[in-house]
Amino acid sequence: MILELSDIHKSYGRHAALKGLSLSVREGSFTALLGPSSAGKTTTLRIIGGLETVDRGAFSLYGQDALDVPVQGRDLAMVFQTFALYPHLTVAENLGYPLRRAGLSRAETATRVTETAEMLRIAHRIAVKPGQLSGGERQRVAIGRALIRKPRLLLLDEPLTNLDAKLRDEMRVELKRLHRELGITMLFATPDQLEATSMAEQIALIDDGRIIARGTPDDLYEAPRSAKVARMLGSPPANVVAGAATPRGLSLGFATLADAAHPSGQYVIRPNHLRLDPAAPDFRADVVLIEALGDSTVLHLEAGDHALRCVCFGETARTVRIGDEVPLRIDRDHLRALPEP
Numbered sequence: 001m002i003l004e005l006s007d008i009h010k011s012y013g014r015h016a017a018l019k020g021l022s023l024s025v026r027e028g029s030f031t032a033l034l035g036p037s038s039a040g041k042t043t044t045l046r047i048i049g050g051l052e053t054v055d056r057g058a059f060s061l062y063g064q065d066a067l068d069v070p071v072q073g074r075d076l077a078m079v080f081q082t083f084a085l086y087p088h089l090t091v092a093e094n095l096g097y098p099l100r101r102a103g104l105s106r107a108e109t110a111t112r113v114t115e116t117a118e119m120l121r122i123a124h125r126i127a128v129k130p131g132q133l134s135g136g137e138r139q140r141v142a143i144g145r146a147l148i149r150k151p152r153l154l155l156l157d158e159p160l161t162n163l164d165a166k167l168r169d170e171m172r173v174e175l176k177r178l179h180r181e182l183g184i185t186m187l188f189a190t191p192d193q194l195e196a197t198s199m200a201e202q203i204a205l206i207d208d209g210r211i212i213a214r215g216t217p218d219d220l221y222e223a224p225r226s227a228k229v230a231r232m233l234g235s236p237p238a239n240v241v242a243g244a245a246t247p248r249g250l251s252l253g254f255a256t257l258a259d260a261a262h263p264s265g266q267y268v269i270r271p272n273h274l275r276l277d278p279a280a281p282d283f284r285a286d287v288v289l290i291e292a293l294g295d296s297t298v299l300h301l302e303a304g305d306h307a308l309r310c311v312c313f314g315e316t317a318r319t320v321r322i323g324d325e326v327p328l329r330i331d332r333d334h335l336r337a338l339p340e341p
């Protein structure tokens, strides 16, 4: 492991930001730290980066205790959400700054600046100042400035949050490419599950100052350990319902599945595993809201006192109106039981 945090506690005054957080990151991996606002993502990265102390817990970097290692000795770089660049310096000077400060010669710095600018596809903008750059270009410079010293570990704190949707898509691909080409270990904090699942090989889910689950995007999506984990991955979020085994089958409150022998417990029904089915419906529900997303339609439904979501594809979904009562079928093959709490 390149990095191990174990049982980290951190409070700001009386507010506990991290409550026993444990996290390990494998060398060369691309790990996402995924969680809602205030979960403790930035605090975790700042501790790793040496910008924050801890109250309690252990932390090792590259196999060695690192709590007392100063920032400069950590061989890592950080990219922040607000990619602050020096406005009075050109792109080349911004990129070269960390190297000049580290004492590299002018010639060596120039070579590395060119190399980095090419890698980040901003070589044609090298002479301009940040004020003349687009948001995406500025972000590339910020990432370039972090990478130019060839750190062993790159920490990224919501680096795509301030970009518009199209640029975010581009930068997602770009970061993946950089990871593949450079083989550098990347730890990436984001509140956006699409970002995490599309880029990372490993996801650590953080909630209220603790890691509540970790695994590959597929592991976490296919076999969530809790309702919270099930809802944190997948968009729109999963339906989680309580099921009771009865002599007539599994009762979900709004539907009874007679054809399957399921034990009582909590069940995850992904919105794409509920479908409009007039021929063999399991239950009927009222449509309370419709989101037309182009190639798919999200129906917000009410069945008894259950609020459910369903993703539909194709023409039939387009004819549905708010207030309609629609017939629905649950895809049996994808009905997942959560493990006992």
Ligand SMILES: Nc1ncnc2c1ncn2[C@@H]1O[C@H](COP(=O)(O)OP(=O)(O)OP(=O)(O)O)[C@@H](O)[C@H]1O
Pocket (backbone or CB within 6 Å): 012, 015, 016, 017, 035, 036, 037, 038, 039, 040, 041, 042, 043, 044, 191
């Ligand atoms: N310097 C500080 N002083 C006081 N409280 C802080 C400080 N930094 C963070 N906190 C609090 O600690 C908790 C965790 O904050 P943190 O910034 O780590 O969350 P986050 O997951 O990065 O959230 P976001 O996605 O909103 O950036 C929050 O409740 C926050 O208000």
